[in-house]
Amino acid sequence: MDHAPDNSLVLKRMGIDTHQEPIVYMQADCHVCRSEGFSAQSRVRVTTDRASIIATLNVVRDGFLELVEAGLSEAAWRLLDAAPGQQATFSHPRTVESLGSVRAKIFGHAFHESELLVILQDMAAGRYADIDLSAFLTACAAGGMSLDEIVWLTRGMVQVGERLTWNHALVADKHCVGGLPGNRTTPIVVSIVAAAGVCIPKTSSRAITSPAGTADAMETLAPVDLDLVSMRRVVEREGGCVVWGGAIRLSPVDDVLIRVERALDLDSDAQLVASVLSKKVAAGSTHVVIDIPVGPTAKVRTADAGGALARLLERVGREVGLIVRPIVTDGSQPVGRGIGPALEARDVVAVTRGDRDAPGDLRDRAVMLAGEILELAGACATGEGNASARAILEDGRAWRKLQAICEAQGGMRTPPASSQRFEMTASGNGVIAGIDSRRLARAAKLAGAPADVAAGIDLHVRLGTRVDAGQPLFTLHAESPGELAYAREYLTEHPDIIVVRAAP
C-alpha cells in the first residue's frame, strides 16, 4: 500500500528509556495521527531510508513536540539507527498473520515447521508486542511442545540469527541448565579445557530468572560484550573465551523471549532446550556437555525430571547435529559461597588460582565437567578425564589461561565489593538441615542482583555444618539501602530459608 509522501514527520530523540520496547511519541492532532487514525497504544510502522520498525504509540498532548515532529524512545532510536532531524514515514503495520498460529497453539493445535519459522522471523523483526510474546511463551508452556516442535523451534531460532564457523573439526562447549545458585563452573571449565588444547569458544547468557548468569559474573572479571571479530581474535589466540552471546546476535529471538520469560518468571523444558541448543548450533559447537543439577529447590526438582530433560537434550541435539552429553548432578544446595555476579566471580578466581580456602565443591564440579569434555573430545582416554582436568588446574595452567583469556577479552578486572551489608545469624545451636536455594536466589535478586553486580548473598554454611547461636549463616550484600531493606524484609517473612535442626 502506498502512502502519500506527506505521511512523514521529523524524528526527535526523546531521551526516554523504555528498556527494549520501542515507543513513538506524537501529538494527537498531528497530520499523521489524523490521517492514519492512530491513537494511544496503536502499533505503528516507522520507516526511514535505512530501516523500518514497529513501535507502540504514546500520544503527547503539548509542550514536548512540534506538530511536525515524532519522538522516539531510546530503544526505537537505537533500532532505527536514527539521526536528529531525519525524516520518517508512518503507516499501519501489516497484520501479523503468524499471530493466528499462536492462537491456534493456545487452543491445542501443534505448530507446523513453517509456522514456527515465520513466528520467529516476526519476533526477530520486532513485530510481536510484549503481550504477544507472553501469549506465545505461555501457550508453549501450557500446551506442551512435541519433539518435532522443539526441533523446529531450535532450528528456526538458529536460522533467524548469525551462525559462526571455526577452523576446527571439533568445537567443545558446556552449559548448565541453571537454577542452582553459585554454580559458576564455566570460566573454570573453559580455562582447563582451553589449556588442554581443545577449542572452546564459549558464549554465555545473562540471568533469566536467577541472580546471575555466566555473562553477568564473567563481566566483573573482563569485558564480555565482544563483537564477532573480537571474539574470533580471543579464540584464535587462547583457544577459548567466555563472552556474552547476545552481543553477536546468535539466536537473537532467544534474547527477545528471555526478557519476557524473566519478567514472567517462567521457564519450560521446550523453551530451555531450544534456547540452549540453538545457541550451541549457532555458535558452531559440535560436542556439548550439559550440567543438570537436581535438588528439591533447584530448577529441576527430581531425578525423573532430570532424566527426562537429559533425554530431550540428547534427542533434540541429535536432530540438529550436535553430540550432547547431559550430566545429572547434585543440586541439593548452592555451589561455592557467592550468589550474585561479583561474589561468584570471586569464587571462580579462588578455585582457578588454587587458593587454599577456595570452595571445594565448586572445584570438584568444574574438574568433573572439564574431564567429561576432555573425554568427549578425545583429548584423553576414557576414564582419565577427571585426573587430567585436575592436573591442569593444580599445576597452574588453568589459572594462567583464565588470566590470558581475560586480558584478550579486554583486560582483567577485580570484582567490585558491595556498599551495604547485613549478616544473618543462627538463632540457636544445631546442624544445618536444609538450604532453600530458590528463596536464597530470590533474596539475592531482591538485594539487586544481577543488575547491581556486587549485590547478592555470601553463604557461610553448608548442609551438615554445625553452628552455634549467633554464628553467621550468610551475608546479604546490596548497593542501595532500599534494596538491602527490601531483601531483609523478605528474609524476615521467610525465616526458614536455612533450617537449623537443634543438635541432640
Place this chain on the structure above:
Amino acid sequence: MDHAPDNSLVLKRMGIDTHQEPIVYMQADCHVCRSEGFSAQSRVRVTTDRASIIATLNVVRDGFLELVEAGLSEAAWRLLDAAPGQQATFSHPRTVESLGSVRAKIFGHAFHESELLVILQDMAAGRYADIDLSAFLTACAAGGMSLDEIVWLTRGMVQVGERLTWNHALVADKHCVGGLPGNRTTPIVVSIVAAAGVCIPKTSSRAITSPAGTADAMETLAPVDLDLVSMRRVVEREGGCVVWGGAIRLSPVDDVLIRVERALDLDSDAQLVASVLSKKVAAGSTHVVIDIPVGPTAKVRTADAGGALARLLERVGREVGLIVRPIVTDGSQPVGRGIGPALEARDVVAVTRGDRDAPGDLRDRAVMLAGEILELAGACATGEGNASARAILEDGRAWRKLQAICEAQGGMRTPPASSQRFEMTASGNGVIAGIDSRRLARAAKLAGAPADVAAGIDLHVRLGTRVDAGQPLFTLHAESPGELAYAREYLTEHPDIIVVRAAP
C-alpha cells in the same frame, strides 16, 4: 517495610497518553532511583495520601523533569487522582504472590477458589502488568477451566466490583455472545421489554474483538458513560436503559482483561461465560436471555459448540443465582445492514421506528428475543411472547420508549456519517453463496471501527440475493484516507469475502 520520608518526589502531569497502562517518569540520577535501585521498566509503587498504584518506570535523561520531580502518564494521573505539586513516595511493590498461582495454572494445576479471588483482587488493584494479564488469559484458554473454576472466576469478578440492587423482584437482561456483525438487537429489545413494563436496566460492553459493541453503537444515539446515580434515574423513570457497564465499575476486572483480550484477539468460553455472567450478577439481574449465533464464520461455528456454550451458561448461571435462557440462533451471515457503531445504530432506529425499508432480519431477531424475555418474566403467557413483542413494536410503543430512554440518558443524537467511502461491486452475474462474517468484521476494524464510530461496512446483499456485474455488494466507510486505503488493501488480498456463484 518503612521507607525514609525522603523517598518522595513532586508529581508532574506529563500529558502523555499510554491508554490504560500507568507509567511513571523519573530521572535516572534522582535520589529515589539511586536509593531504590530502580531502572527502566522497573515496577514501582507510587503512594500519595489518597491512593497507591503500581506503575512501570520510564527513565528520562534530562529536560523533561527536575531531579525532585516524577512525571505521570494520563492513566497514572487518573488512577492516583493526583493534583499538581502533590508529593508522592516511591517504593518497590511487594512481590505479587498470586502470579505463582498463574504459573501453576500454566503447568496444568487447577485454580483454587481463594487463589482466583486473590488474582482478581490483584488485577483490580493494577498489580498485574500487561504481560501478566496476557499469561493469565493464555493459560486459562490453553489449560481449560473446570466448571468450578468458571463459577469461582465469575463470583470473584462480581466480588471485586460494585453490585447493584433494584426495587424489583424480577430484573430482566439480555446478552449476545457476539461474533455476528450487525447483530445489534439490544436497544430494540430493551425498548420493547421496558415498554411492556418489565424492568431491564441494561449495561453493555464496548467491542472486544468486533467492530462494534452495543455500548459503542448506542453511544452514537445517546450518552452511555452514565454513573450509577444517573443510571438509576433513567431506569426509575423509563424502566430500562442501555449504558456502558465500565463507567459504573461492575466487574471492573472484566474491563482490564478485555483490553488485553482485544489486543491478543483471544476469546475463550470460560472467560466469555465469566465475563457475561459476572456483569449480569453485578448488575442485579435475575432473568437473562442469551443469544448465541452459530455459523461457519461467527464466533461460535457449530451447533455442537453452541449447545456446549448454552449448557455452560445455564449451569454456571444456576451456581451464581441467575435464571439463564440461552438461545442458539442462525449466525450464517451478518444481521441487518450496518457493521460499525453508527451504521448499526442507524439500523436500530429504522427497525424501532418501523421504517418500511428497515432490515427485516434484525427486526425478527429482536422480536423473538424480546418475546423470550417477556415469557421468562411472566409478562405474557407461554407461547405468546413473540406476538406480544411484535405488537409493542408495531404500535409505536417501542419507538417512543427508545426515544424516552435516549433523552433520559442525556439526549438523543443522530449517528454521524463517514467522510471516506468505497463501493465494492460484483465482478460477475450470479447469486450470493457465501458471506465471510469474520473477514467483513476484520475489514470494518481496519477501516477504523469501533474507535472511528462512522467507520465500517454497509452490506447491500444477503445470502441468495441475485446480483449483476457491477452491482454494489457493500460500501466501505472510514474517517481517514489512510484507514480506507488500509481496509481496501485487505479486501484486495481477500477477494472471496463475498462469494458470488455464477447463475446457471
